[in-house]
Structure formats: structure tokens, C-alpha cells
Amino acid sequence: MKIHVEFExxxxxxxxxxxxxxxxxxxxxxxxxxxxxxxxxxGVIGGIDERFVVDVTVPSPxxxxxxxxxxxxxxxxxxxxxxxxxxxxxxxxxxxxxxxxVISGDGRVTLDDIDGDLARARATAT
Numbered sequence: 001m002k003i004h005v006e007f008e009x010x011x012x013x014x015x016x017x018x019x020x021x022x023x024x025x026x027x028x029x030x031x032x033x034x035x036x037x038x039x040x041x042x043g044v045i046g047g048i049d050e051r052f053v054v055d056v057t058v059p060s061p062x063x064x065x066x067x068x069x070x071x072x073x074x075x076x077x078x079x080x081x082x083x084x085x086x087x088x089x090x091x092x093x094x095x096x097x098x099x100x101x102v103i104s105g106d107g108r109v110t111l112d113d114i115d116g117d118l119a120r121a122r123a124t125a126t
Contacts, residue, residue, distance in 0.1 A: 001032055002057040009039070013046015021052065061098065072107075079116075 007021045017040050026033040036054050052071065058064060061080035066073055069087045077095025083102075084091050090107040098116045102109055111118075 001059075003034055004053075004055040005036060006051070006053040006055075007038075008051040010049040011046065015046065015048060077113075 003025070005021075005023055021039050022035075022037040024033075024035040026035070034054065034056065036052070038050060038052060058078070060078045062078065063081045064078065065083040065085075066075070067085045068089055071086070071089045073084050073086055073089065073091045073093075075082075075084065075091075075093040075096065077097075079097035081099045082096055083100075084093065085103045086107055087105045088107060089104065090110065091102055091104050092110045093102070093114075094111075095113045096111065096116065097114075099119060100111075100114065100116055101119045102111065
């Protein structure tokens with residue numbers, strides 16, 4: 001597995017809170033977990049512009065679960081048992097093969113060139 005994390009924070013005015021993201025790598029049994037959290041910064045008088053990119057490269061086939069609370073998920077061709085879940089953000093995937101489960105609480109789901117069992121694909125707006 002290869003992981004690349006990028007974070008860029010631009011702010012102006014009065015800003016409160018942390019300025020660095022939290023990135024945690026864990027190995028639990030046969031699972032490798034990557035947890036990434038933004039720094040919980042608040043712009044009181046002014047504003048904040050954050051850019052967060054987490055790029056994970058894994059071998060195929062794989063059992064993969066990707067969850068984001070707020071942000072887009074993009075996936076290139078891969079096979080295995082695949083789960084993508086976003087609370088607020090679009091999910092885009094191309095060339096998935098295997099058992100596929102996709103849920104977006106508030107964001108568009110775009111899948112193409114899919115080969116396998118699409119257990120669930122839904123986008124729900126709150």
C-alpha cells in the first residue's frame with residue numbers, strides 16, 4: 001500500500017483552532033487503517049480555504065472501505081469488495097469490478113464501466 005497526503009490551508013483575518021491536520025496510520029489484524037482529520041479551524045473575522053488530498057494506492061483485488069464526512073471521493077479501476085461512503089460530497093468511480101457498495105448522504109454518485117454485484121448505490125439529500 002502507498003499513501004500520499006497533501007494539506008493546504010489559506011486563511012485571512014482572525015482564525016481560531018489548530019492549523020495542522022491529524023493523520024493516523026494503524027495496523028489491526030489484517031487491516032491497514034488510515035484516518036485523516038482536518039484541523040478544526042474556525043474563521044471568526046475573515047475566512048478559511050482548505051485543500052485536503054489523500055491518495056491511496058492498493059493492490060487489486062482488495063477489500064477496500066473509503067469513508068469521508070465531507071469531501072469528494074474518486075476511484076480509478078480496481079477490483080474486490082469495495083465500499084465508498086460520503087456524508088457530504090460526490091463519489092466518482094470508473095472501472096470497478098467485484099462487490100460494490102456506494103452511499104452518499106448529500107452528493108452525486110457517478111459510476112461507469114462497472115462489472116460485478118452492485119449491492120447498493122444511492123445518493124440521498126437531507
